Amino acid sequence: LEGAAVRTIGLDPGCKESAWVLLAEGMPTDHGKCDNETLLKAVREGFDVSDLLAIEMIASYGMPVGKEVFETCLWIGRFQEAFLFRGGRVRLVYRRDVKLFHCETSRANDANIRAALIDRYGPGKDVAIGRKTAPWPLFGIKADEWSALAVALTADGKPELAAQPF
Numbered sequence: 001l002e003g004a005a006v007r008t009i010g011l012d013p014g015c016k017e018s019a020w021v022l023l024a025e026g027m028p029t030d031h032g033k034c035d036n037e038t039l040l041k042a043v044r045e046g047f048d049v050s051d052l053l054a055i056e057m058i059a060s061y062g063m064p065v066g067k068e069v070f071e072t073c074l075w076i077g078r079f080q081e082a083f084l085f086r087g088g089r090v091r092l093v094y095r096r097d098v099k100l101f102h103c104e105t106s107r108a109n110d111a112n113i114r115a116a117l118i119d120r121y122g123p124g125k126d127v128a129i130g131r132k133t134a135p136w137p138l139f140g141i142k143a144d145e146w147s148a149l150a151v152a153l154t155a156d157g158k159p160e161l162a163a164q165p166f
Contacts, residue, residue, distance in 0.1 A: 007051040010093075010152025011039075011079060012144045015071035018079075019144035022051075023152040027137055031145045036075050043079050049088040054155030055079055056147060057092035091155045098147075101154040114146050117153070 007029075012019040018039050022030040047053065055076055058069060080090045099108040102116040121128035121137045130136035141149060 007048070008152045008156050009047055009051050009053050010148040010150070010155065011053065011055045012147035012151060013055060013072050013075050013079065014144070015068040015075065017144075018075065019148040021141070021145055021148040021152050023149070023156060026153070026156065028141065028149055028152075031141055031148065033144055036078075040075075040078055040082060043082045044086070047083070047088070049083070049086045052089050052091060052155060053079070053083045054091045054093050054151050056098070056151045057094050059094050059096065093151045093154050097158065098150045098154045101158060102150055110147070113150050117146065117149060120153075 008023040010021045010023060014036070017033055017035050019033040020031065020039060020042075021028050043053070057076060058073055076092070080092070083090050096106050098113065099106050102108070102120075103112050108116075118125055118128040118138065126136075128136055129138045129141075131139075138149075
């Protein structure tokens with residue numbers, strides 16, 4: 001694949017379902033949310049190993065967490081191992097890096113990040129998202145897919161987040 005553009009697959013993992021966005025040359029080309037078993041199959045068999053898999057990683061901030069957080073950690077590891085086993089490259093992207101990359105502050109929340117993404121592809125929702133009759137780059141992206149997009153763009157834009165060679 002010499003000369004082919006590297007794509008980035010951003011994952012926002014969850015304990016039962018995960019969102020994903022495929023980014024090519026900075027533009028989202030596909031996206032979705034599915035159960036983790038289905039996504040794991042795509043990581044094992046469907047995604048191109050020449051692409052970069054960027055997975056949002058969980059960080060500890062000293063607060064108690066529940067069972068769902070630990071289950072999500074297990075899924076992160078399963079996605080990572082499956083792609084690395086095939087010879088792919090994986091970057092774990094922390095939420096703090098996403099906030100700093102898109103909003104230049106660690107105090108940003110999901111709404112701030114979504115607004116920054118709309119501004120990046122905008123200006124404004126009409127240009128960035130569009131509508132059914134005139135869709136633009138972010139049309140159809142919803143809920144956790146926004147986080148997956150932010151993760152992919154962060155991995156794309158911050159080469160110092162080196163791919164883990166485990």
